[in-house]
Amino acid sequence: MSFNVAIDGPAGAGKSTIARACAEKTGFLYVDTGAMYRAIGLYFLDQGIDIRDEEACREHLDEISVRIAYEEGLQQIYLNDENVSARIRTQEAGEAASVTSAYKAVREKLLELQRKTASENDVIMDGRDIGTTILPEAELKIYLTASSEERARRRYKELLEKGQEASLDDIQKEIEERDYRDMHREISPLKMAEDAVLVDSSDMTISEVTETIIALIEERKGEPAEEPACEQPEKNAERSTDKQPGKSAEQPTDEPAEKTPGNQRTNCRNEKQKERAAGA
Numbered sequence: 001m002s003f004n005v006a007i008d009g010p011a012g013a014g015k016s017t018i019a020r021a022c023a024e025k026t027g028f029l030y031v032d033t034g035a036m037y038r039a040i041g042l043y044f045l046d047q048g049i050d051i052r053d054e055e056a057c058r059e060h061l062d063e064i065s066v067r068i069a070y071e072e073g074l075q076q077i078y079l080n081d082e083n084v085s086a087r088i089r090t091q092e093a094g095e096a097a098s099v100t101s102a103y104k105a106v107r108e109k110l111l112e113l114q115r116k117t118a119s120e121n122d123v124i125m126d127g128r129d130i131g132t133t134i135l136p137e138a139e140l141k142i143y144l145t146a147s148s149e150e151r152a153r154r155r156y157k158e159l160l161e162k163g164q165e166a167s168l169d170d171i172q173k174e175i176e177e178r179d180y181r182d183m184h185r186e187i188s189p190l191k192m193a194e195d196a197v198l199v200d201s202s203d204m205t206i207s208e209v210t211e212t213i214i215a216l217i218e219e220r221k222g223e224p225a226e227e228p229a230c231e232q233p234e235k236n237a238e239r240s241t242d243k244q245p246g247k248s249a250e251q252p253t254d255e256p257a258e259k260t261p262g263n264q265r266t267n268c269r270n271e272k273q274k275e276r277a278a279g280a
Contacts, residue, residue: 003028003122004137005217006130009144010190011094011178012151014201014209015126018144020075021210023124026217031068031117032075033127033134034097036110038088039066039079041096051099058105066110068117091174098178101128102185128182131193140220141196142213148176150202 005028007019016032023030043064044051051057069076077085087093100106114134117123127134131141146154152172159166182190192198197216201209 002119003139003217003221004118004135005124005140005142005213006135006138006193006196007124007126007142007144007213008128008131008190008192008196009126009142010151010175010182011098012155012175013144013146014154014206015144017206018201018209018213019124019126021206022213022217025210025214026124027122029117029121029123030075031114031123031125032077033110033114033125033130035075035077035085035088036066036068036114037097037101037106037127038093039077039084040064040106040109041098041100042084042088042093043079044100045092045096051096054103054105057100057103061105061109064109066113095174095178098181102181102187104187107187128190129188131196132191133188136193140216141193142199142216143192143196144199144201144209146200146202148172148179151175 005019005022007015009015016034019032020030022028040061041051043049044057044060047060049056049060063080065078065080067078069078075085076083077088088097111134114125118125118135118138125135125138126144131138131143149172152168152175155171155175156166156168159171179190199209199212204212
């Protein structure tokens with residue numbers, strides 16, 4: 001029986017980076033659903049099809065073939081047998097994916113492939129509606145988020161490192177607009193599943209987030225996870241109730257966030273850092 005991990009969250013939260021890192025450490029198959037939607041969006045752009053014309057997009061779906069391949073351990077995305085793994089990472093492809101992924105016909109085209117892959121393999125799949133729509137029975141669901149300011153800063157840094165010009169203010173505006181669009185679309189809106197674990201990566205490193213999720217996987221699979229060496233916190237951190245699109249994409253709830261080994265480890269690490277600072 002396969003074990004599925006669903007990672008949802010807003011754009012720029014680091015879902016793909018974290019999902020890929022967790023897959024490498026666990027041996028799970030990583031399925032980047034966002035890349036699949038980007039490939040479809042890229043096709044519409046290449047063909048000059050208006051991405052905001054839902055009917056026009058639907059009419060051309062039969063012309064599109066998207067598949068995932070793994071070559072030398074790296075995921076490759078093929079659009080009609082052309083490797084577009086690099087081309088789909090542009091800002092334009094991301095925007096096209098955000099718009100067209102809201103269309104029912106586009107989502108239905110990819111749904112069957114995604115579920116079939118998950119039924120046959122242990123997978124880590126990331127996207128916007130994995131835990132709520134694609135894999136509602138996933139053994140572990142994560143909602144990975146970060147403040148819009150932090151997500152914009154990460155994207156800005158990434159573009160500069162690639163030698164591309166960028167405006168931090170423009171990037172943050174685009175992220176906030178995309179958050180609102182993703183959370184308010186009629187079909188499969190972005191939201192946290194009721195049984196998902198909230199992980200806010202705003203002040204966490206990639207290693208810390210990866211460690212947190214792997215600890216959760218080990219816990220759900222019944223495998224022994226390293227226990228924190230310090231006293232566990234008395235109370236759980238409450239989930240944020242801020243749902244302003246300009247601030248973050250965290251989902252409102254009156255219930256406290258689930259206590260996890262990963263959260264406990266992070267708390268322990270913070271406590272030890274405080275102790276060292278006090279003794280300095």
